[in-house]
Amino acid sequence: MMSMVVRQSARAFRVGLVWLGIFLIAMPMLWALLTSLKPKGDTLTFPVAIWPESFTFESYSTLLFDTMFVQLFLNSVVVAVGTTLLVLIVGTLGAYGLTRFKFRGAELGAATILFTYFLPSTIIVVPIYLTINQLGLSDTLTGLVLSYTTFALPFALWMLRLFFQTLPVEIEQAARVDGASRLGLFFEIVLPQALPGIIATSLFTFIIAYNEYLFSFIFINSDAKKTLPVGINFIVKTSYEIEWNIVMAASVLMTLPVLIVIVSCQRYLLSGFGVGNTKG
């Protein structure tokens, strides 16, 4: 009897902890959403009113039609999608090579690659800036994509390599016996099996590139080429006062694409970390 009481209260405690976690994470987002729906004057009040007295989409229309938000948003999407594609193309081929071909230094190479990921971006930002500059790519989105690739690729390579390692090699051998070429079996047999891992990696890369601040801040000078994380800041600073409803509306809109992608890929994300298929 006693143990049941103990077990039930332990369970209640765990559930409580989970709700606390959810509250801590969701509350700021909810607040941002609610604030973005408030009229301009209602954002900072005392006592704090979380629930708006009246709802308005005024901040959204201001943001979309009177600021450069749409341009910045497109910049961010272009950079994030570009980085993701580049990382995927190089990453899948590279990771597959590291997994399936035996050559001197393969292990060391793989370890070194991961190590480069651990370097703080503040250390690599200057050398990369100089390099991008010499290539004539400073203040371009292409330069940003290349620089994001330098730190998104190592992690992607590592993650994809771990994923490829879980794929049974016999399936590829069967494909070779059945008449597939190396490249053919990579596209027809390996990639489809690695899809969950590839989706997880793409998401990760997309989010890194989409959220990145430091490189974007340093590399891009033209207002029209800024990405969202930097751009929101600059939308805000041009006004006399900080219009919190607009800042929050921007935050909400900026979160939306990531949210949509994650929700729609959740199934793959969950299976992306740690499943293979050897069992017959």
Place this chain on the structure above:
Amino acid sequence: MATVRLSTLKKVFGTNAPAVDVDELKIENGEFLTLLGPSGCGKSTLLRMLAGLETPTSGRIMFDERIVNELDPAERNIAMVFQNYALYPHMTVAENVGYPLKKRGVPKDERTARIAEIAALLKIDMLLDRKPRQLSGGQQQRVALGRAMIRNPAVYLFDEPLSNLDAALRSYMRNELIRLHAKLRGTMVFVTHDQVEAMTMSTRIAVMEAGCIQQLATPDEIYERPATKFVAGFVGTPAMNFIEAEVVPDGATARIKAGDFTLDVTQPDGMTAPLQGPLTLGIRPEHILLGQGTDKAEITVVESLGNEQIITIDTGRRELVLRSTSGEKHRIGEHVTYALRPDRLHFFAADTGRRIGPN
């Protein structure tokens, strides 16, 4: 369908002893040849060299009169069934079975027709739209077979394809494979460590140990006239009993002294030299007769299988395992007499383990 010929084939990994070292092996057209041996004996490596998945260190592999050493797996026109079936998980059964044809540019209509034909033959026609993970082990096995059969390969290669199945299904699939071989008349090379599979399905068996073929012969011959002590001990359940003995020739007879018993046997015909000196005596469990002779022993273990009993007896110097099919139920602790059938003794050289006797 093709004849396969290997000559002085060797595979060495790093600086180790050769994993495979085969002087000469000819697999006849339409033959079902089994490579039998314990794990690590090189049988799978040999098969993978036939497939082109492993490159020989030296030597030649020929399909009919063509040397295939340098050919990719795809160019050898072989079909292979793997232990884990290696089905393509993202393709349906029909796509799996049809994949080799697709890779050879066979038009879709023809492919569909062939898939239907093979599926009917293997009774997987109702599974064609399923994915491999929705199939049982036996069904996956059939799909893997179907994928192998669909394009009339020169050689079928099987890498322990039955070892993941449960006992009942394994016995059923053995039966099916025998039928298939009779129907297709294809050259098949089958790798297994299971002697029952080897004995039941093969035209010939190549017993391998440490990379070398110890004996290449029909199942009956392997069982009745094992070429080495290793083969004798590896094939047969329960395993052959081995007794270290000393033989003294005495005219037309040989007197075998084993400590606990002495046995006079006629010198086998056709020998260059009479049996003599230290050697290893081998006798199969069914050739030790209980209740006969004068040598005494005590029963220490009885394993009843219903129609027969596997009995371990202690002779005071050693334990011998025998098979009793008399129907009489023996019990542990029983004192019995036993005799070895003199006409069923095997002799192996004490040093090399090679069979002594006319060949």
